[in-house]
Amino acid sequence: MGVTSNKENWQAERSDVEAVVAGRHPDAFGFLGLHQVGADWVLRAFVPHAETLNAYTLDGMPLGHMIPRHAAGFFEARVEVDRRQPIRYEAKNAGGTWTLYDAYSFGPVLGPMDDYYIGEGSHLRLFDKMGAHEMEFEGVHGTHFAVWAPNAQRVSVVGPWNDWDGRRNPMRNRQGIWEVFIPVLGTGTIYKYEIVAANGDVLPLKADPYARQAEVRPRNASVVPDPTPFTWTDQKYMEERANHDWRRTPMSIYEVHLGSWRRRPDGSFLSYDQLAEQLVPYAADMGYTHLEFLPVSEHPFDPSWGYQPTGLFAPTSRFGDPAGFARLVNAAHEAGLGVILDWVPAHFPTDEFGLARFDGTALYEHEDPRQGYHPDWNTAIYNFGRKEVSSFLTNNALFWFETFHIDGLRVDAVASMLYLDYSRQPGEWVPNKHGGNQNLEAVAFLQRVNAEVYKQFPGAFMIAEESTSWPGVSAPTFAGGLGFGFKWNMGFMNDTLRFMSRNPIHRRFHHHDLTFGMVYAYSENFVLPLSHDEVVHGKGSLLTKMPGDDWQQFANLRAYLAFMWGYPGKKLLFMGQEFGQRDEWSENKALDWWLLDAPAHEGLRRLVADLNAAYRSLPALHERDCEPEGFEWVIANDHANSVLAWLRQAPGADPVLVISNFTPVPRSNYKVPLPKVGRWVERLNSDAGWYAGANTGNQGAIEAYPVEGRHLPAEAELYLPPLATIFLKFEPA
Template sequence: MNDTLTENAILAASIPFAEMEAIIAGKHSNVFAVLGLHQTPYGDWVARVFAPNVAQVSLYTLSGEFISRLARVHDAGFFVAAIPVAHHQPLIIEATTWGNVYRWRYVDPYSFGPILGPVDDCLAAAGEHLALYNKLGAHPQMHSGVSGVHFSVWAPNAMRVSVVGDFNEWDGRRHVMRRRSNGVWETFIPDLPVGSVYKYELLDAAGLPLPLKADPYGQAAQMRPDNASIVTNTTQFVWHDADYLEQREQGDNRTKPMSIYEVHLGSWQRGENNRFLTYDELAERLIPYVKDLGFTHIEVLPITEHPLDASWGYQPTGLFAPTARFGDPDGFARFVDSAHLAGIGVILDWVPAHFPTDAHGLSYFDGTALYEHEDKRKGFHPDWNTAIFNFGRTEVNAYLVNNALFWMERYHLDGLRVDAVASMLYLDYSRKAGEWIPNENGGRENLEAISFLQKVNSKVYERHAGVMTIAEESTSFPGVSHPVHSGGLGFGFKWNMGFMHDTLDYFKQEPIYRQYHHNDLTFGLMYAFSENFVLPLSHDEVVHGKGTLLMKMSGDDWQKFANLRAYYAFMWAYPGKKLLFMGQEFAQRAEWNENIGLDWHLTDYDSHAGVQSLVRDLNRAYADLPSLHEKDCDATGFEWLIVDDATQSVFAWLRRGQDNAAPVAMIANLTPVTRLHYRVPLPHAGRWREVINTDAAIYGGTGVGNLGEVVAMDDGHGCAYVDLTLPPLSTLYLLFEV
């Protein structure tokens, strides 16, 4: 047959020839109005099938009853037939190649109605659909009695959107999606199995093809360098952490001990031939290690799917997909479940500030600046060469809010550490004059981002009791961890970047010069309770030529270890929750390298093992002694004992807990001089037990101390004092007993 239709064929098709040609060319924007079952203007029912490279097509009911053989009305593979109205239901297509070489059956995807409904449309339009991750993306389900996968994606400016994959030879003409009024496209592909690889093929408004796109809501993805999405079902995992979740809801995180072990899963340890460990192997090795050292939480650097290992996950292209580097989504769920069974919380490093411009990602998703701002002054990040989300757009705002809720709901995560918050808050962040656009009030604050952060925090805390959000915010923006109803951003905690910078600046000084830097350690206590702080010694401090924490310390090797031990104990007694990057707990010498595992052989050496033992004991003291954690965010839990001894570089303070918790005194001698009979004021006369001495021999110190306890004497004025031996470069904890 020629490509030119006969007059009878045109009548049989009941559509204009141009529409048929558009479908064959892949240029038709409303294929569901043509293919499948339709009523003609004359009242008859007609079935239309586009099946390229097929000689013959027949129709059957789902029960296998023959209905009709279709007429081939176009050489490109367009078939039509009149159908009795009684068969207006999902149909089975039997396709046969020339010479009957191949014959197969499949359920016609165009004989199904939509799955999304008006309630979904209404909630999405208002930005209040808080379970969009159950609607958009790829979801295995039953529809009209047939199993398959429902796909939906937001692309309002596309002329045509299709699902493509191996199942249709990556032919965008085969599974064209139905466009809804709100710019969402959807389709149901029957009999498609879990594990199918797919992308979206889009034509822009002018009908020009765009790069194939991964699913913005895709919940699994291929291992890089491949980057397609994978059909998965993340709803069927059987969890065993109900008791943990119930306990998590009790109390206030501000009064609980929180010591966070920050981990890059790809380089904590490696397997044979330097391969990545799987989620299950990490559960078997990492979780018991963290439990043994007494950390309460694991914070994982971003495990959302990303194409470039060197980005450490901070340039994600799959915000809903755990990276395939370590296994499948169920593997990550098993990791979290195992952590919870061990009493360990899991915090995800979350990146809503920006996204990379990889062709398969969100960048110009439908041919327009859909997720990002069109204007580069608001939509492009100069530091990282990435795109910035358009926080003021309802659909983008909802996408990110849904993503935050998804990780809490689907993977039971205990918190989100939100990356690069400062870059979101300020329109002029890393920009020169003329490179940014003031807000409507003429200011530099990004009002849309502020509103977004307030919303995501409100929704997270409203829907998931006991979880937390933590802001990595490096400026003095007011109220980061204050409630939204009082004008704050609503985060549970904020990283105390000032503490990190000031204390590291101090400890890098040679002890003889520390008297001139005394305020580096005292200044932070002036604002220590202005926010709910986490004290971070993070991965950012041990890369890019900065050296490890050990190598930042001043002095020879002995002094470096003594300084580091004293620093850790100083920090663990300082008000605020704790965070330590992996490897620093045993004083890693080499700078962090994401391409290899940590230098675990160092723990065979006494000096390194001693630091590791100290961190274990600090975590246990911090958790066991209420005065060290209950008032981390309350000024009534802190009292200076010695604040002004700059000459001898001695610091002392008291930590108090709630009710009748025994107070703990911290005394730090930050010079390499042993100080005998050093008088320290204390609030109570009686026995004070030395629960931590960083100079103890078991930690690699000299063994100088106070024989395990001291007795404070009444000074006759309602207070007490004790004459201590202060070991060199050391920190002591004294616990009041009687």
């Protein structure tokens, strides 16, 4: 049956009715709901499956029987009201009666100031406005939805409540931002957006870019989150954090993949709450200062480890709901641990339900594949020069700090953002306006997000994984830098691991691999990373990188970790390496915790815990991590014996000598220059029996005696255990 004829003047045009029923009306809010037509107030509704429809005001006053105009469920009526107001319907068919509210009788939730700041690209609270927010509006409880799709003909919210029918909840277009308040819907509602492109094509259903919760993969719909505010109990931690200068504060980071750190006996994931109960006390007991999680933003594919996210605002549902993630962060803070998240603004996957060609056009990415496509990862690249995209990503960074009290973001693949020719051959990239290969728009975006984080969240910090020598990564934005607080020291990692992988008999020829790092050690504020990237894709574990038999491998690894903890810079160690995981890391299974039953593995774990304790308790080891006055070579050129020694120092602190012997040959009566005469206590010895070493050393202390005509006023004779590092702290008389 089609549209009835002989309509009155107040009734809708046949073409408008047909357009609504077909889901093609260009302005649903201008047509459906309550409107003045001349002197009359007219109510129009599209309610599929209804045979009769009666209208009421919010307080229950009857407005009359709606006249059917189309068998698909279009009704209208002239009603006696004097203003726009929410309307309730009673619908009926052969199966029964149901009640619903008219979403088109409500006004807009977004206001003119939102329009202004969104249009300007300067809105810094988009996460409060966009996406799905359960609320009470104009006296009715429901959920407000808002999404950016400027080139769409129509955008609708769809879900089980409307049979995934895009004709039933089309949204209001506000200069490219589409919004609608849908009564009754609330926590747990599953939804997506149906978008009709400018050419009339109905696109694959899209997840909400601002969704705060998502279904558990492989399903990928967005979920209306519980709006109940989380009750934080970390005020003491947050107040103390605000006063930290992290450059001069211990920072020892335990990098964790939440899905494979530990698992339940049946092989399933631990929940956020179980991680709070198990991971947090373990990391605190080990003496770490921070946990760093591989990306927790929602992602569809487990083997991506989170680095191809599709829901930047949603903690992954694999481990629980957003409140569960908040409880994990809260528990970490209560235990004195900060939380760092890996964050991925460098690229996004092209899954059809995600951001790719979101409204039928290259909205978040570049149209030109030379700018908008990543050949390395088969992903799309954000268009950082588009103000809406820059705002989207900036808001996402701020969201994690504000909503989940995150302490830092480690930004992945920064180099791929900075260089237009990253992993591209000549002719495969587009130069900037000056003809160069620097992505000026990405630089401006990174400067913006870093400046906003440091301005809004005292004590928070940003870390760059930047694998080139781009200048000023951790320099402030006002000085022309990118504005990060820290940068991963990829050179240290590569050089030192290359040295350690060599047979000790050859190390004398590669001594520079350990000394070269000091040439640039203070050009940035560095984090020394032994990350997940070093123990995957055929690289083996840290333990298996070490040469020699089993004893020598453990001795090498103990000496190397102690060397790193004594070296200037913040520390990062990937999970499992603290106890000598033998197998290469796999996201498909838990770490081999049973290894701790073996003395060598338990000894290595004890060493890392003691290294963290020494690093945190000795100011000389951390207060000048990023400044040259905190370091002085004592022995840098003993190539023949592969021995290095240096002093760590800080104002008002007792100096610490760090000395490493990277051969399996013990050295007796080894002379070491020192700055002070007197007793130097052995604070740590990686060869100690407690760590499953050979238990050789200096009986706990040495005496430094005065010397003349040397560059330092004192000297001591040491016993250097084989493949070992020793920390000696000066003890004032």
